[in-house]
Amino acid sequence: MADTVIDAATFAELQEAAGAEFVGELIGTFFEEAPQMLAELRAAQTAASADAFRRAAHSIKSNANTFGALRLGEMARELELGGLVADTAPLETLQAEYERVAAALRELSRG
Amino acid sequence: MAESGSRLLVADDNKVNRLLLGRSLEQLGHRVAMAENGRVALEMLRREAFDLLLLDMEMPEMDGFQVLEQMVADAHLRDLPVIVTSSLEGVAHVARCIELGADDYLPKPVNPVLLKARISSSLEKKRLRDQQQALVKRFATSEVAQDLQQSGFALGGKRLVATVMFSDIRGFTSIVEQQSPEETIELLNTWYTLMFDAISGRGGVVNQMIGDGLMALFGAPLPLADGPRSAVLAALDMIEMMQLLNVEREAGGKPALRIGVGIATGEVIAGYTGTQHRATYTCIGDTVNLAARMEAHTKLAGQPILIDQATCDALAGSLNLVSLGPVAFKGKAAEVPVHAVPAPTC
Secondary structure (H helix, E strand, C coil), X not given: CCCCCCCHHHHHHHHHHHCHHHXXXXXXXXXXXXXXXXXXXXXXXXXXXXHHHXXXXXXXXXXXXXXXXHHHHHHHHHHHHHCCCCCCXXXXXXXXXXXXXXXXXXXXXXX | CCCCCCEEEEECCCHHHHHHHHHHHHHCCCEEEEECCHHHHHHHHHHXXXXXXXXXXXXXXXXXXXXXXXXXXXXXXXXXXXXXXXXXXXXXXXXXXXXCCCCEEEECCCCHHHHHHHHHHHHHHHHHHHHHHHHHHHHCCHHHHHHHHHHCCCEEEEEEEEEEEEEEXXXXXXXXXXXXHHHHHHHHHHHHHHHHHHHHHCCCXXXXXXXXXXXXXXXXXXXXXXXXXXXXXXXXXXXXXXXXXXXXXXXXXXXXXXXXXXXXXXXXXXXXXXCCCCEEEEEECHHHHHHHHHHHHHHHHCCCEEECHHHHHHHCCCCCCEXXXXXXXXXXXXXXXXXXXXXXXX
């Protein structure tokens, strides 16, 4: 598991491939979408809906990996493959990691 | 170039993925449309023409597997290349996509270099496939092409009832002697164009062209309602087109052309003959021989269109015919009744 919030190499590759300006816009889209995905994940856990839970975790994993948020991606992956969790603790851990990722991405897109 | 300027469809429910993939494809010079789930993607594929689909698997409403299943069942979408882009894990998922007809599988996040290579290769394959289909259509009739596409290629024939037509240009040899080879080729091309129009306009299929003659089928390889009548009406159209062509030819000081048409209806054996490498759609049997004899007999009878008894019976009095009585043909033990279809004079 990566120690950094955002893997610098992955992020640099993304910027190089798609252009820094476009990545800035993409981060904006991620900020709009991610809270909704996290909310869907929580709702699925409450409703014990395994399908919706897996799908939401899958989406978070996919976007996290795109930006190089490898730890967030790994956490989401464990939820996707592990299925429904009994208590909300893993979701809170995921939420906290997302906040760190969001802060780091905000910093990166400013720079 | 095959890979530039193609029209691609991206189907992904995740907006970040969709935008990023769209961006990568636009950077490669393609035009991109987006769909947010499988159902919308299928609707767009059925409405507009695309060269390639990039398909996510995990989607609400209709997932990627369902899209692939629907595409296989749809003759218009079956050949469209699909590249699956997914972060679903496990070889089983990948295998299932390929089994369902996907060309390739790219894990997410999609590597831009791999993306470019896979897209080029898929588009190139599609281009070759399109080219192949166009070739099949040029050298076979579209009916044969359709039959090949539906049933595959197998040597061997099947028995069916069809109406067979033979036609050629009277006195062609003397026409050829009076003009340059270039003029002859041009004349043949004009003649074939007119005859093809007349025949296909009535649902017939020209399956052989031999010098100044042709053989056409009505009711094979694909069934045709009222084949005998269609064949006779096509023959009348052919005569009419000849007359129009002759007005033009005579104005240019060239001799008028006359054609003979022989038609017979009955059982034929139709199918592919040749080898596994080179084959042709052929039709054989007594009916084919009889149609050829009828056509040859038009010279003797001084009539442009001759038909056999079976074709005459099928017309059930709907056209004016002149019975020429029984005629003895080479290769036929008994005499055969022949009927003439009088052509309108202009």
